[in-house]
Amino acid sequence: MQKEIALEVKDLVIRYRCLKSFSLKASLFRLAKGDQKIFEAVRGVSFSVPKGEILGIVGKNGSGKSTMLRAIAGIFSADEGTIDLHGNSVSLLSIGVGFQETLTGRENIILSGMLLGFSEQQVREKMDEIIEFANLGEFIDMPVKTYSSGMHSKLAFSITAILESDIILIDEVLSVGDSKFKKKSYNKMKELIDKEDRTVIIVSHVAETLQKLCNRILWLHDGQIRMIGDTGEVLAAYEEFMS
Amino acid sequence: MWKRFQTDVKKYINYANYSARSDLKAEVASSYLNWLWWILDPLLFMMVYTFIAVTIFQSRIEYFPIFVFIGLTLWNFFNKTIQGNVKLIRNNRNIVSKVYIPKYILVLQRTFVNAFKMFISLALVLVMMLVYRVPVSYRVIYLVPVLIVLFLLTFGISCLVTHFGVFVDDLYNVMQVVLRLLFYMSGIFYSIEKRLEEPLKSVLLNVNPMAFLIQCARQCLLYRETPSPVVLLLWGLIAFGTCVLGIHVIYKYENSYVKIM
Numbered sequence: 001m002q003k004e005i006a007l008e009v010k011d012l013v014i015r016y017r018c019l020k021s022f023s024l025k026a027s028l029f030r031l032a033k034g035d036q037k038i039f040e041a042v043r044g045v046s047f048s049v050p051k052g053e054i055l056g057i058v059g060k061n062g063s064g065k066s067t068m069l070r071a072i073a074g075i076f077s078a079d080e081g082t083i084d085l086h087g088n089s090v091s092l093l094s095i096g097v098g099f100q101e102t103l104t105g106r107e108n109i110i111l112s113g114m115l116l117g118f119s120e121q122q123v124r125e126k127m128d129e130i131i132e133f134a135n136l137g138e139f140i141d142m143p144v145k146t147y148s149s150g151m152h153s154k155l156a157f158s159i160t161a162i163l164e165s166d167i168i169l170i171d172e173v174l175s176v177g178d179s180k181f182k183k184k185s186y187n188k189m190k191e192l193i194d195k196e197d198r199t200v201i202i203v204s205h206v207a208e209t210l211q212k213l214c215n216r217i218l219w220l221h222d223g224q225i226r227m228i229g230d231t232g233e234v235l236a237a238y239e240e241f242m243s
Numbered sequence: 244m245w246k247r248f249q250t251d252v253k254k255y256i257n258y259a260n261y262s263a264r265s266d267l268k269a270e271v272a273s274s275y276l277n278w279l280w281w282i283l284d285p286l287l288f289m290m291v292y293t294f295i296a297v298t299i300f301q302s303r304i305e306y307f308p309i310f311v312f313i314g315l316t317l318w319n320f321f322n323k324t325i326q327g328n329v330k331l332i333r334n335n336r337n338i339v340s341k342v343y344i345p346k347y348i349l350v351l352q353r354t355f356v357n358a359f360k361m362f363i364s365l366a367l368v369l370v371m372m373l374v375y376r377v378p379v380s381y382r383v384i385y386l387v388p389v390l391i392v393l394f395l396l397t398f399g400i401s402c403l404v405t406h407f408g409v410f411v412d413d414l415y416n417v418m419q420v421v422l423r424l425l426f427y428m429s430g431i432f433y434s435i436e437k438r439l440e441e442p443l444k445s446v447l448l449n450v451n452p453m454a455f456l457i458q459c460a461r462q463c464l465l466y467r468e469t470p471s472p473v474v475l476l477l478w479g480l481i482a483f484g485t486c487v488l489g490i491h492v493i494y495k496y497e498n499s500y501v502k503i504m
Contacts, residue, residue, distance in 0.1 A: 016502050074343035076498040092341060099337060100262070102273070107265045114258040115342045143269070 006051040006088055006199040007072070007167060011081035014042040014067055041067040043223040044081070054200045056214035056231070058207075058238050064223040065203045069169045072201070088166035088199070091116050093157060101145040105136060105155055108144055112159050126162050133188070134158035135181070154181055161188050168192070170202045189213060207235055244491060255348045263355035281360045282367055285315045292432035304434055306465050309371050313464060314431035314457045316368060320361040321397050321453060322422055327353050328401040329408040329415045332500050339501055346497045347490050350401045358394065368464065377465055385463040385470055392475060393456050396482035402489025409500050429453040452478050 016039045042064040049055050057065050070076060072083055073092035099108045109130055113123030131140050134155045139147060147155070160168060170189075190213070192198050204210055210217060210231065217234035219227040227234050271278045289312045296302040296311070304310050328350055332339055335349055372379065408414050428451055430438075435447050435454055447454050455478060459470035 070340075070501070075340065076501050100265070101337075102269045103265050104269075111258065111262055111265070112342075114255075114261065115338070115344055117254065120257060120261060 004051045005048050006053075006086060007201075008048040008084040008086070009068075009072070009081070010046050010084070012042050012045045012068065012071065012078050012083065013040065013080035014064070014071055014076070015040050015079045041223055042071070045220070045223070045225055046081075047218060047225065047228060049199055049201065051199055052195075052197055053216060054202065054214045056210040056217045057201065057203045057220060058205070058210065058217060058235070059220035059226075060242070063220045065220055066171055068220070069171055069201065069203060072167075073169055085167065089117055090167040090169065091160050091163075091165040092169045093160040093171065099144045099152070099156075102143050104143055105134075105140040105147070106131075108155070109159055112156075113163050116160070116163060116165060118163055123163065130158045130162045133162055133184075150178060150181075157185055161185070161192065164192075164198070166197070167199045167201070170200065170204075207239060211235060244494060247494070248490060251345045251348070255345060256351075258344070259348050259352040259355060263352050263359070266352075266356050267359060281363050285312060285319060285364050286367070288315055296432050300433070302433060304437075306375055306377060309368060309375060309377065309465060310434075310461060311432050312364075312368055312371060313460050314429070316361055316364040317393060317457050317460060318426065318429060318431055318453065319364070320357050321393065322426070323360075324354050324357045324397050324401055325404055326415075326418060326422065327357070328405045329418055331405045332409045345493070346405065346500065347402050347493050350398065350405050350489075354394070354398050354401060372464065378467065379464075380467040382463045382467055382469055386460060388475060388479070389456055389459045389463070389470065392452075392479045392482050395486055396452055396456075396478070399482055399485025399487075399489045402486070402493055406489070406492050406496060409503060425451065425453060429457055431457065449474060452481075 045064075045068065057068075059065050069092060071078055072085075073090055075092070100111065103111070106127070109127060110120060110123050113126075114120065134140070134157075136147075136151055136155060139151060144152070144155075186209075189200075192200065200213075202210065202213065214231050216229065217227075217231050217238075218225060219234050219238050227237055289308055292311045292315075293308050297307065331349055331353065332346065338344065338349075339346070404414070404418065411417075428447055430436075430447070435444055435458070439447065448458060449455060455474060459475060462468040462470050
């Protein structure tokens with residue numbers, strides 16, 4: 001059975017030019033040299049994800065995992081190659097989604113929802129569900145700057161989990177929050193995954209979580225695909241490589 | 244670009260709106276005196292400049308306090324918006340690095356916030372006009388095009404400043420000096436028309452948009468005169484051009500902003 005493709009990445013290359021920001025004074029001295037170092041974080045990666053699949057991504061630190069997720073989320077575009085979302089909405093869930101520190105949790109829910117492409121009305125309808133899931137008590141009406149980092153990510157997770165976009169990208173978020181919330185978010189992930197049409201990409205270092213959740217694993221090494229395939233197989237090879 | 248701009252604005256305008264309102268609300272909530280400062284700030288500075296101008300320079304201008312107040316109102320909007328936007332992307336790295344948003348929407352949000360404060364200040368101008376019994380004519384409506392041009396100009400320049408602010412660390416210091424110079428050249432607490440000699444006078448009034456716009460606002464509010472429609476239209480076109488350029492630049496380079504921070 002041929003499944004519908006939700007996401008297609010083709011020959012993706014992302015470079016960080018070392019054109020850091022400069023101060024006028026520094027640039028006067030450095031202008032003469034003018035050598036630019038180019039660092040390729042992702043080097044020619046191609047893969048496609050069928051609708052409803054849970055894809056895990058593993059790899060050591062600095063192998064381009066987060067960079068690739070951000071590119072898929074549209075935060076920056078590819079230097080070469082293409083990312084085709086086939087018209088699906090996408091949201092990136094990573095530690096501390098873009099909150100405005102001085103505003104309350106409630107207002108931030110609406111703002112984040114709007115940034116994810118929902119209307120104010122749609123977010124308001126889901127508001128109670130989000131607040132209940134985040135379980136922040138009276139903190140929901142306090143400015144976000146008063147939150148602890150755990151509360152931060154609880155709220156962030158709740159927003160993206162309840163406001164359902166077609167593709168969810170998760171960047172090492174399942175390991176935050178207290179153990180109760182961890183359990184809850186894990187169950188929520190399970191629930192999302194059980195829905196047929198949800199596509200999820202998870203970056204994680206916790207083999208156990210990936211083992212339980214994912215259909216397939218992609219192993220990224222130095223910006224290139226080292227291995228892609230069945231969860232058990234890739235994880236075993238990866239574990240062996242890392243030890 | 245036009246098409247992309249249209250769909251993006253449609254998609255994100257509500258965000259800019261809601262976020263601007265929340266910002267204002269948060270400002271009020273954080274301290275009870277805060278919203279009072281929206282009024283107190285121009286009011287107190289008006290007193291300072293009136294004192295200096297009247298006692299030291301013996302200035303004799305009709306309705307001088309209102310004259311200064313109008314200048315300060317427009318100037319504060321322009322000045323605060325541009326200064327706030329120099330470090331805009333850096334200050335919003337939370338959002339910028341987590342989700343895609345056309346960066347000029349953030350600029351627009353800041354502009355909305357300051358525009359709202361400007362309107363409060365303008366309301367105070369009306370109150371002062373009543374107190375001083377300034378005779379008004381239908382020409383007051385010319386304030387509308389003046390404010391539109393001011394808004395476009397401020398937004399356009401802010402977009403450009405936002406863009407360069409990402410790449411140039413010390414742009415903030417540079418802008419402070421430039422804005423200060425512009426402040427003194429905009430005739431906020433003196434009349435360019437009466438104080439300055441000929442070549443400089445026309446150059447300032449026609450080449451410095453702030454000097455021109457502030458003069459226009461005073462003409463139609465205080466002195467029942469009609470602002471020069473040709474120059475106003477010209478500045479309107481330039482302001483529009485700046486907006487187009489600013490949005491174009493941001494579209495072209497916004498991808499690399501996150502990588503640089």
